[in-house]
Amino acid sequence: MQLVPLPVALPLAVAALLLALAHVVPERLPDIVATLTALAVAAICGVLAVHAALHGELVYWFGGWTPRPEAVLGIAFGVDLASACIGSFIGLLFAAALLFAWGYFDEVHAHFQVLMLLFLAAMEGFSLTRDLFNLFVWFEVMSVVAFALTAYQLEMPSLAGALNFTVTNSLASFMMLGGIGLLYARAGALDFEAVGQAVTAHGSDAVAIGGFCLLCAALMIKAAILPFHFWLSDAHAVAPSPVCVIFSGAMVSVGLFALAKVFLQIFGGSAEAHFLIRNLFLSLGAATAVVGGLMARAQRHLKRMLAFSTIAHLGIMLTGLAAMSSAGLTGLLVYFVGHGLVKGALFMVAGILLALRGSVDELELYGEGSGLAPAGIAMALGGLLLGGLPWGVMDAGSRFVSDAGAAVAGPGTEAALMAGAVLTGATVLRAAGTVFLGLGAEPDPEEVGSPSAEEQEKANRPLWLMMIPCGLLLALALIPGDVAAKIGIDAAQTFGGASPAGPRPALPSALLSWISTAVTVGLASYDLLRHRLPEAMAQAISVVSRAPVHALTKLHTGLVSDYVIWIAVGLGCFSVVLAFG
Secondary structure, three states: OOOOOHHHHHHHHHHHHHHHOOOOOOOOHHHHHHHHHHHHHHHHHHHHHHHHHHHOOEEEEHHHOOOEOOEOOOOEEEEOHHHHHHHHHHHHHHHHHHHHOOOOOOOOOOHHHHHHHHHHHHHHHHHHEOEHHHHHHHHHHHHHHHHHHHOOOOOHHHHHHHHHHHHHHHHHHHHHHHHHHHHHHHHOOOEHHHHHHHHHHHOOOHHHHHHHHHHHHHHHHHOOOOOOOHHHHHHHHHOOHHHHHHHHHHHHHHHHHHHHHHHHHHOOOOHHHHHHHHHHHHHHHHHHHHHHHHHHHOOOEHHHHHHHHHHHHHHHHHHHHHOOOHHHHHHHHHHHHHHHHHHHHHHHHHHHHHHHHOOOEOOOOOOOOOOOHHHHHHHHHHHHHHOOOOOOHHHHHHHHHHHHHHHHHOHHHHHHHHHHHHHHHHHHHHHHHHHHHOOOOOOOOOOOOOOOOOOOOOOOOOHHHHHHHHHHHHHHHOOOHHHHHHHHHHHHHOHHHOOOOOOOOOOOOOHHHHHHHHHHHHHHHHHHHHHHOOHHHHHHHHHHHHHHHHHHHHHOOOOHHHHHHHHHHHHHHHHHHHHOO
16 A cells, blocks of 8 residues: 555655755744644554554555565565554644644744654654664664754753763664664564564574564663663653653653564564563563652652653553563553553643743742643643543553553552552642642742753743643543553554464453542642641651652662663663573
């Protein structure tokens, strides 16, 4: 089908055209063109999704280089239902981010829109490709554009965050290239299907599993999984809010999506890969959920808080993949979309506060959001959805992931995932109550020193314009869970042409979601009302709860050299687990 290359080719062509005409086009035309291009990409991927659902996977060989019996030389895009749906979601999220950024950059002659379209093309190519080296190429394009967007404002904090992002993700690129080299040495091909056949034929093979480990580590750096996660909060804290919408809503999650493709399409027949995923990824997913939740709870900088929340929910998504079941994969795919919609809306709320109130410091904003009721409602709803509110796309994904994790690893994993959701949801609700309702103890003037004093965003954008994309994302996030589950189940059953083990799952009970929501509201209420507790009781609770957070905060030094050491530790975890396999 000739539409297959368009999700990549269209934004690339429009970006080139905008760059060539940047100094002569009318002021608002780049905003209009970029937004319509992203919507067109979403629509094209939607058409491809319908075609894949009706007729199966579409495979498009560029230049007509179809496989020969003796070799596979061409580069192909493989469009199954899951890839097409993810591609459509990415296009929609870019359209919302570009609409939110309307008028954000007046003086840059469409350069922001050009970078965003390049970013869109790279993410679409990364999601649709079925060639290992092509996967690396799009990984590199995506990373380079993301580095530029992080440092876009060219101020010291943004440059520091971009440096941490650049160093860690460049190491990921080297590891990915090394892993691809090992697999090419073993298989003599780069196409996913051809490499998968070679891996299966060789059976237990140290070279192939070494390549798999390097690929996994590279993609887990992109997905900010513990202990590869340190760069993410630094980048999100300083990147422009429209860019954070893409970073948290899609970029990091697409790393897990690519990891699922690599495992299912290449290493589905490898016993070592199954052992590694079952025995390492489940633990890393649960640990990431808890650590991300605890770190989010310790933040007062709203964008950094939401970044750690993203880390926690990425851990939940990883658990869905590690369960290696149809229910787990369904949960991963549905949660990808639900979390992206919610987190995109929450970063827009943070951008609204920074634009209209000049800060994203929770204490400095105490009671300052009283005139921004729509943003407050959006933030509270987002917090409830993060915490497990039993309605919508994210809840459907959460139920599948939790059920699959409990079936494999027992109630401990289920408790860890709930803890990550509760901690992040309660933290966002606490911030909403503090900022928009003036709840909680009034901050001590000596404590109010904005950690975001150097951050600025254009303030003359009207609230209604910024709320349109925010409200749209939340409205989509509230699509009934059974509808999202049906699409997710269909996508998981044929993901990459490989059917996950197990029968077609049903949407699990919402009981745990109700419990999670109740605990989330209770914890947020405690945070906002604890100043009314007896002093001795409040101090005792504070001492106990702060100990683990204090220890974790000490590890997040902001030094890129420390982050590189933690990447080495993560690679060591792969070796240790395989040594006992």
